[in-house]
Amino acid sequence: MPMASPATRPTPAPGPEVRTGPSGERPGGSGPELDVEAVRAHFPILHQEVNGNPLVYLDNAATSQKPLAVIEALEGFYRRDNANVHRGLHELSRRSTERYEGARGHVASWLGVEDPGEVIWTRGATEAINLVARSWGDSHLSEGDEILLTELEHHSNLVPWQMLAARTGARLRYLELDDQGELILDELPRILEGGRVRIAAISQVSNALGTLNPVAEIARQVKAHGGLVLVDGAQGAAHAPVRIPELGVDFYAFSGHKMCGPTGIGVLWARRELLEAMEPYQGGGDMIDEVHRDHSTWAQLPYKFEAGTPNISGAVGLAEAVRYLNAVGAERILAHEQRLVRRTMEALEAMPGIRLFGPSDPARRAGVVSFTMKGTHPHDIATILDSEGVAIRAGHHCAQLVMKRYGVAATARASFYLYNSDADVDRLVESLATVQEIFG
Amino acid sequence: MTDRATPPMKALYQQLILDHYKNPRNRGELEPDENTVEIHVRNPTCGDEIRLQLRVEDDRIEDIKFLGDGCSISQAAVSMMSTILKGKELDEAFGVARRFTGMMHGDEGAAKDPALGNLRSLAGVSKFPVRVKCALLGFEALQEAMKKSRGGRPG
Numbered sequence: 001m002p003m004a005s006p007a008t009r010p011t012p013a014p015g016p017e018v019r020t021g022p023s024g025e026r027p028g029g030s031g032p033e034l035d036v037e038a039v040r041a042h043f044p045i046l047h048q049e050v051n052g053n054p055l056v057y058l059d060n061a062a063t064s065q066k067p068l069a070v071i072e073a074l075e076g077f078y079r080r081d082n083a084n085v086h087r088g089l090h091e092l093s094r095r096s097t098e099r100y101e102g103a104r105g106h107v108a109s110w111l112g113v114e115d116p117g118e119v120i121w122t123r124g125a126t127e128a129i130n131l132v133a134r135s136w137g138d139s140h141l142s143e144g145d146e147i148l149l150t151e152l153e154h155h156s157n158l159v160p161w162q163m164l165a166a167r168t169g170a171r172l173r174y175l176e177l178d179d180q181g182e183l184i185l186d187e188l189p190r191i192l193e194g195g196r197v198r199i200a201a202i203s204q205v206s207n208a209l210g211t212l213n214p215v216a217e218i219a220r221q222v223k224a225h226g227g228l229v230l231v232d233g234a235q236g237a238a239h240a241p242v243r244i245p246e247l248g249v250d251f252y253a254f255s256g257h258k259m260c261g262p263t264g265i266g267v268l269w270a271r272r273e274l275l276e277a278m279e280p281y282q283g284g285g286d287m288i289d290e291v292h293r294d295h296s297t298w299a300q301l302p303y304k305f306e307a308g309t310p311n312i313s314g315a316v317g318l319a320e321a322v323r324y325l326n327a328v329g330a331e332r333i334l335a336h337e338q339r340l341v342r343r344t345m346e347a348l349e350a351m352p353g354i355r356l357f358g359p360s361d362p363a364r365r366a367g368v369v370s371f372t373m374k375g376t377h378p379h380d381i382a383t384i385l386d387s388e389g390v391a392i393r394a395g396h397h398c399a400q401l402v403m404k405r406y407g408v409a410a411t412a413r414a415s416f417y418l419y420n421s422d423a424d425v426d427r428l429v430e431s432l433a434t435v436q437e438i439f440g
Numbered sequence: 441m442t443d444r445a446t447p448p449m450k451a452l453y454q455q456l457i458l459d460h461y462k463n464p465r466n467r468g469e470l471e472p473d474e475n476t477v478e479i480h481v482r483n484p485t486c487g488d489e490i491r492l493q494l495r496v497e498d499d500r501i502e503d504i505k506f507l508g509d510g511c512s513i514s515q516a517a518v519s520m521m522s523t524i525l526k527g528k529e530l531d532e533a534f535g536v537a538r539r540f541t542g543m544m545h546g547d548e549g550a551a552k553d554p555a556l557g558n559l560r561s562l563a564g565v566s567k568f569p570v571r572v573k574c575a576l577l578g579f580e581a582l583q584e585a586m587k588k589s590r591g592g593r594p595g
C-alpha cells in the first residue's frame with residue numbers, strides 16, 4: 001500500500017468561511033427569529049405525505065433530517081472527488097484527502113479549538129466514548145478509582161463505563177436527578193471530597209428530558225479535584241452552542257446524524273497531551289508509522305486513532321452540516337426550539353391526564369418534551385400519531401435510569417429541530433386529541 | 441370510538457381490545473405449588489413485560505394468571521389468551537398458540553378460526569409489523585411456560 005508518511009500528510013487546513021444559503025442569503029433569514037418556512041425549503045424529506053397527511057417529523061432526538069447542502073455535498077463528493085485518502089499519488093486522492101482534512105479543520109474551528117489534530121473521526125458519539133473508556137480508561141484506572149456518571153445518561157454513556165469498571169475494578173458513582181429532571185449539584189462536593197473520581201462522564205443535553213446540564217460548572221469542580229471530564233455532546237452539539245474552551249472539559253464526543261449530517265460519522269475531541277499518552281483503540285492501516293515483524297510504531301495525531309479507510313464522505317457531509325447550522329446560528333436554533341417547547345407544554349398542560357417530565361421552565365431545556373397520558377401506553381400514542389403522519393418516539397429512549405427515576409417504563413417523546421413549526425406543534429396536539437378519543 | 445380516528449386505527453383499536461386493556465381478565469398471582477410454573481418475558485426494544493403463571497394438572501391448564509406492563513396490544517392479547525386457555529389441554533393450547541401466530545403473520549384462514557375466540561379481534565395487528573411482537577409476547581410466555589411444565593418437552 002503506497003502510503004504517504006505522516007510527515008508528508010497535508011496539514012489540515014482551517015475550514016472555509018461560513019457559506020450562506022443557496023442563493024447567497026443567510027439560511028433561516030436575517031432576523032433575530034428563525035424564518036422556519038425558509039429553513040423548511042432546505043429539507044426535501046419534510047415535503048411528503050405519510051399515511052395520507054403531511055409529515056410532521058418530531059423524532060429529532062433520535063436522528064435529524066438533512067438539508068440539501070449536505071445531500072449535495074455527499075453527491076458531489078462521489079460524483080467528482082472520491083478516492084482513498086492519504087494514499088494515492090493521483091489527483092482524485094489528493095482532492096479526497098484535501099476535502100477530508102478540510103472537513104476536520106472546519107469542525108475544529110467550529111468547536112473553537114486550534115489544533116485539528118485533536119479532532120478524531122469516529123462512527124459517532126458511542127464509538128468516541130468507547131474509545132476513551134478503552135484507550136484512556138484501561139491504562140489509567142484501577143481498583144479504588146471512581147467514575148462519576150449521572151442518572152440522566154444515555155446507555156451509550158453508561159455501558160462503556162460499566163464495562164471499564166468491570167475490567168479495572170473501578171467504582172461507579174452517580175449524580176442523581178431531582179423531580180424536575182435537573183442534576184442535584186449539591187451532592188457533587190461530597191462525591192468529590194474522597195478524591196477518587198478520575199473521570200466524570202456527563203451529557204450536555206439529555207435526550208430523554210431535554211435538560212440543559214451545567215457542564216461547565218460540573219467540569220470546574222471535578223477538575224479542581226484532579227479528575228478529567230468527558231462530555232457526551234450527542235444532543236449538545238446539535239441543539240446548544242458549543243465552544244470547547246468555554247466548557248473547560250477534556251473529552252467531547254458527538255454524532256453527525258443528530259445535527260443534520262450523515263449517519264456513521266462522529267467526532268471525539270480531546271486535549272492533545274491526553275491523546276498523545278493514550279494507546280490506539282484499533283490497529284490497522286493508516287494508524288501506523290512503521291511496521292516490523294513483531295511490533296509497529298504509531299502515526300501522529302489524529303491518525304493514530306483512525307485505523308482503516310475512514311468514512312470520508314461522512315466527514316465531508318458533517319462539515320457541510322456544521323457550515324449550515326453555523327450559518328443559521330446555534331443560539332437562534334435553541335431559542336426557536338424553546339419556543340416550540342413552551343407552546344407544546346402549554347397545550348399539554350391543558351389536556352387531562354397528561355404528565356410532563358423534565359424541567360418545567362422551557363428555558364432549562366432544548367427541544368424535547370417527554371410525557372405520558374393516563375390510561376394509554378406510549379406505544380399506542382405513537383401508533384395513532386403515526387396514522388396521522390406525526391412521527392414521535394415512544395419507549396425508554398436508551399435512558400432506563402431516567403425511566404426508573406420517575407417510575408415509568410416508557411414515555412412518549414416529541415423532539416424538535418430548526419425546521420419544526422408552530423403548525424407541527426398544533427398537529428401533535430390535535431393528534432393527541434384523537435388518542436384521547438380512542439382510549440377515552 | 442369517534443370519527444376522528446382513521447379506519448386503520450378503528451380496525452386496530454377495537455372496543456373489545458380496549459376493554460381487555462382497561463379491564464384485564466385473570467390478572468393477578470397464583471399461590472405457587474408443585475403444579476404451577478412461572479415465566480417472565482420482556483420485549484427489550486420497548487420494555488413491555490409479562491409474568492405468566494400456569495397451574496397444570498394432568499396436562500390440562502387448570503388455572504392461569506398474569507401480571508404485566510405494556511401497551512394495549514400486549515396486555516389485551518394476554519388477557520384474551522388467558523380466558524381462552526383456562527381448562528384447555530396443553531396440546532389444544534399449543535394449537536391456539538400456533539393459530540394465533542399464523543394470524544399475526546397474515547394467515548387469513550387462522551383469522552377465521554373459531555378456536556381463537558376473542559383473539560380474532562387482534563387480526564388487524566398483522567398490518568402493523570412493529571406491533572406484531574407486542575401481540576405475541578403473551579404467547580411467547582405461554583409456550584415457554586408449557587414447555588417448562590412438561591419438563592422441557594416442546595408442543
Ligand SMILES: Cc1ncc(COP(=O)(O)O)c(C=O)c1O
Nearest residue numbers: 124125126154156207234235255
Ligand atoms: C445523549 C446521547 N448520547 C449518546 C447517543 C448515542 O449516539 P450514537 O448512537 O449516534 O452513537 C445519543 C443518541 O441516541 C444520545 O442522545
